[in-house]
Amino acid sequence: MAIITLTTDFGTKDHFVAVLKGALLTEVPTTTIVDISHSISPFNIHECAYLLKNSYKAFPKGSIHIIGIDAEWSPENEHIVVLVDGHYFISANNGVISLVTSEKPPEKIMAINLPNGEISSFPTQDIFVPVAAHLARGGQPEVVCTPFDELKELRDFKPRIENNGNTIIGNVIYIDNYGNVVTNIERSTFDAYRNGRTFEITARRQRIKAIQKSYNGIVDYNKEKNQRKGPGDLLALFNAAGYLELAIYKSDLNTVGGVSTLIGLQYRDIITINFDA
Structure with a gap:
């Protein structure tokens, strides 16, 4: 049974978190969905990275982590899948993954390339959920991704x-x-x-x-x-x-x-x- 975690700045007042869970359960009814946090300060990459780094290790290897922070695609904020320490992270290339990879080098870094993927105002649902569902069903990331090697780093994180x-x-x-x-x-x-x-x-x-x-x-x-x-x-x-x-x-x-x-x-x-x- 696949485990998919959610980390976002969506809060709990709006419908966004429920939509993500409903979409995931529609795609993979047997998946286990775990909320890491939906109370990240809006667009706060450092805060998200801190919570993610200190929580993902508690989950079994093979877990899939969706990160809904500053997720709109742009040429400077690509959608990526990173395999680190046996865990899949699905995120925008906004630096959030770099804190995890500062201790564990990534095993794979890939850019998401869905056959029918389009620019969306809600990419966490429209892009990240289908990719997570594909991985949860045992699919290989190469089917929905292409090679990528420009992982953005949080350069001002260190003292x-x-x-x-x-x-x-x-x-x-x-x-x-x-x-x-x-x-x-x-x-x-x-x-x-x-x-x-x-x-x-x-x-x-x-x-x-x-x-x-x-x-x-x-x-x-x-x-x-x-x-x-x-x-x-x-x-x-x-x-x-x-x-x-x-x-x-x-x-x-x-x-x-x-x-x-x-x-x-x-x-x-x-x-x-x-x-x-």
Whole structure:
């Protein structure tokens, strides 16, 4: 039984997600459809790439991933199928796949070439669904694709290293449901430049000098409750995906707020780590 995932910026108010699922089930009634997210910020390629990279590995090899972000065809935004790590990704060539291929080189990169394919205002349905259905039925991608070798990259995704390796300058790439902010600074980068040194993380006017292993790592349970850090306090940790994250312990955007609201951090804002020289 084929597994097809959907990642889009369509939201859930409109009919678009239901149309995709209905079209897929009409083509391949036995397929399993899984929603990764439909709440990507509109046209936010970096946000989509972050979610996709950290979710696709949970699915079995052979899974098919439809990406409905900035999907209208143009000579600079071709429709492609990429086989990476045993998974098929169907997307526009807008850079979203490059984060996945930064760790795993692609096994195949192909341009979609449907016999009756036409330019459409809804290519996720009109182009991506038929290709996904073809693959789900066991078809070979070469039947609906042609060779392609110009995979677009997200060139501004990596943090900058400055000051002779004493400073890492990163950016906010994702804000989660709790208002926690995820940066593009990975644990491997931090460890490579730290070399046992003390450090300070700067986010606007906030300074953090410790990285926790868990969200409740800031709580010293040996202290009386009124003397502890706890809900509402700022912390830093490397999240399950290995990226530096800034969080408010037990945050809630609907009540007390989160880092994005209390500190004022938004997408692409700068986060700096300075190591003692």
